[in-house]
Amino acid sequence: xxxxxxxxxxxxxxxxxxxxxxxxxxxxxxxxxxxxxxxxxxxxxxxxxxxxxxxxxxxxxxxxxxxxxxxxxxxxxxxxxxxxxxxxxxxxxxxxxxxxxxxxxxxxxxxxxxxxxxxxxxxxxxxxxxxxxxxxx
Amino acid sequence: xxxxxxxxxxxxxxxxxxxxxxxxxxxxxxxxxxxxxxxxxxxxxxxxxxxxxxxxxxxxxxxxxxxxxxxxxxxxxxxxxxxxxxxxxxxxxxxxxxxxxxxxxxxxxxxxxxxxxxxxxxxxxxxxxxxxxxxxxxxxxxxxxxxxxxxxxxxxxxxxxxxxxxxxxxxxxxxxxxxxxxxxxxxxxxxxxxxxx
Numbered sequence: 008x009x010x011x012x013x014x015x016x017x018x019x020x021x022x023x024x025x026x027x028x029x030x031x032x033x034x035x036x037x038x039x040x041x042x043x044x045x046x047x048x049x050x051x052x053x054x055x056x057x058x059x060x061x062x063x064x065x066x067x068x069x070x071x072x073x074x075x076x077x078x079x080x081x082x083x084x085x086x087x088x089x090x091x092x093x094x095x096x097x098x099x100x101x102x103x104x105x106x107x108x109x110x111x112x113x114x115x116x117x118x119x120x121x122x123x124x125x126x127x128x129x130x131x132x133x134x135x136x137x138x139x140x141x142x143x144x
Numbered sequence: 145x146x147x148x149x150x151x152x153x154x155x156x157x158x159x160x161x162x163x164x165x166x167x168x169x170x171x172x173x174x175x176x177x178x179x180x181x182x183x184x185x186x187x188x189x190x191x192x193x194x195x196x197x198x199x200x201x202x203x204x205x206x207x208x209x210x211x212x213x214x215x216x217x218x219x220x221x222x223x224x225x226x227x228x229x230x231x232x233x234x235x236x237x238x239x240x241x242x243x244x245x246x247x248x249x250x251x252x253x254x255x256x257x258x259x260x261x262x263x264x265x266x267x268x269x270x271x272x273x274x275x276x277x278x279x280x281x282x283x284x285x286x287x288x289x290x291x292x293x294x295x296x297x298x299x300x301x302x303x304x305x306x307x308x309x310x311x312x313x314x315x316x317x318x319x320x321x322x323x324x325x326x327x328x329x330x331x332x333x334x335x336x337x338x339x340x341x
Contacts, residue, residue, distance in 0.1 A: 017222015025230035027166030052167020057311030092298035093323015099290025101331035115227020127288020
């Protein structure tokens with residue numbers, strides 16, 4: 008039953024990613040060339056509203072449907088890790104023009120080449136698991 | 145009367161959404177998943193997939209906490225279904241209205257817009273990335289690899305850090321997002337001209 012709800016939210020997310028054009032390689036390319044406000048507007052609005060929503064949920068101790076309050080476990084701070092990992096991700100994001108969420112949505116649109124991108128992402132994740140202990144964390 | 149109203153609604157949401165509407169819809173997704181007791185993030189699905197392919201036999205890192213990860217796979221399949229629905233029923237009348245300066249810059253790379261996307265939607269430059277182009281396949285694989293490696297090393301992607309982490313006012317997420325931009329700017333301005341220019 009709960010899975011139906013997650014599937015429904017996923018559908019909403021897929022439609023949002025499509026209609027916002029956040030799944031567009033061209034929009035990402037344009038963003039990194041600072042030639043449009045579009046993507047900045049989307050991310051900015053999402054973060055400002057998201058921060059307000061989460062603050063309200065935390066301060067009112069709103070119960071989730073599991074009966075728990077909203078919690079977030081901060082990750083251990085490591086400047087080198089955050090910058091290096093973020094940069095690696097960014098290199099890939101700009102090249103294929105889509106981050107993980109939009110990859111799945113693009114497959115839904117029938118862009119089968121994105122399956123190669125997803126295969127690459129699974130391989131990248133697998134490789135990280137193999138060399139994890141050698142990297143700063 | 146009801147039919148007219150319904151048609152009107154479908155027509156309305158078939159237009160490209162304004163950035164503020166899109167941002168609000170993402171915030172609503174964040175709210176719903178948080179209220180459903182989960183932390184919005186997509187890239188863990190790649191690790192879940194490694195686990196499905198048996199990687200947990202190699203390394204404990206790939207052990208998947210299944211009952212607690214199932215929702216995420218269901219969610220991304222929902223995302224895929226959302227793409228199908230949007231593609232079939234909510235198609236924008238025209239390709240994404242990207243800026244004229246981006247269009248003329250891409251023309252310098254030999255990529256016409258929107259014809260460079262075989263579907264004409266302005267979503268993927270299939271002239272660059274397609275199954276007939278060895279270079280395109282390699283670059284798609286390489287880009288995906290960097291996204292997957294980086295996301296797991298960062299412990300999150302755009303949804304986990306740029307949306308969820310920043311909304312939780314996390315400094316580590318802010319630094320990670322700065323990293324996303326360093327990498328994105330280097331790729332766009334220094335490396336892609338070598339690949340496509």
